[in-house]
Amino acid sequence: MGEVKLLGGLGFSPYVNRVEMALKLKGVEYEAIAEDLKNKSPLLLQYNPVHKKVPVLIHDGKGIAESLIIVEYIDQVWEGPSILPKDPYQRAMARFWAKFIDEKCISATWKACWSTGEEQAKSKDESVEALKFLEDEIKGKKFFGGDNIGLVDIAANFIGYWLPIISEVKGVQLLTEEDFPNLWRWANEYCSDNFVKEILPNKEALVARFKSR
Ligand SMILES: N[C@@H](CCC(=O)N[C@@H](CS)C(=O)NCC(=O)O)C(=O)O
Structure with a gap:
């Protein structure tokens, strides 16, 4: 090892x-x-x-x-459960969505929470557009990786855990159950996983940190 x-x-x-x-x-x-x-x-x-x-x-x-x-x-x-799919096409798709999350979702949603005025309105629109793609992608699946957590779930951890907390602190509505029911369900599923629970930072500590920013 x-x-x-x-x-x-x-x-x-x-x-x-x-x-x-x-x-x-x-x-x-x-x-x-x-x-x-x-x-x-x-x-x-x-x-x-x-x-x-x-x-x-x-x-x-x-x-x-x-x-x-x-x-x-x-x-x-390391041996153990596969994080990326073995099938080359599915593997390419997992990489595609992970890259999409990094390039389109995280920066837009982050800006939507922390900016104001016109910049915020623009970032909110970009966030909704990007999150809609993820909403479609997760529809009918437990995880982005299928029955088990995979690369895209891991890449999307910001969307599942951090974004709802930051949105709450900043009073910005982004990932709501009403607008994104499938993504919302995924976020709850992901955050309820036993391994995930072990590694995510404590919510109160995170709230305090973002409030003090
Ligand atoms: N693309 C990088 C992003 C990593 C990143 O932004 N890390 C932050 C902490 S959350 C950092 O080290 N920031 C220090 C800096 O920007 O100087 C990755 O996926 O690892």
């Missing part, structure tokens, strides 16, 4: 949560290393000099950055 360390593993980050979830699913033991993003450690700068962001996985002294790439690495290196 080798020595596994997760940089950023003791903070609040939906991206770090993705890696924690993949490690949990595979049953990989690891050391979580805290990172102060306001005063980045020499270890972070050494292992992720390009982006200087967490998460970074350090496996036997080799560093891997970017959460989705780390999740794929974990899936390939």
Whole structure:
């Protein structure tokens, strides 16, 4: 198995949560290393000099950055439940939706919560447009990965857990049961999973953090 360390593993980050979830699913033991993003450690700068962001996985002294790439690495290196589908087409589709979530959903919904005025209105429209695609994609399925949690579920953890909390703190209505019943059901299903519950940050702590921003 080798020595596994997760940089950023003791903070609040939906991206770090993705890696924690993949490690949990595979049953990989690891050391979580805290990172102060306001005063980045020499270890972070050494292992992720390009982006200087967490998460970074350090496996036997080799560093891997970017959460989705780390999740794929974990899936390939360790035995256990598959995170990506084996079928090449389904695999490509999973990557497509994970990329879509990163590029279209997270930034738009984040901006919709934290901006004001015209920028907020524009981001809200973009968020609704993007979330509608996910609403269609999850229809009739328990998880994006089918019966089990897969890459897209892990990628979408921000939508399932963090977004409803931030929306509540900021009083912005985005992912409502009325507008997105399938996505709403998925979010509840995902957050009720035993592994997911173990890695998600405590809600009260997250609320306090966002209130103090
Ligand atoms: N695309 C990256 C995003 C990671 C990211 O944005 N991490 C944040 C913490 S949530 C970070 O390290 N921010 C520090 C900075 O931007 O300087 C990934 O998927 O890993």
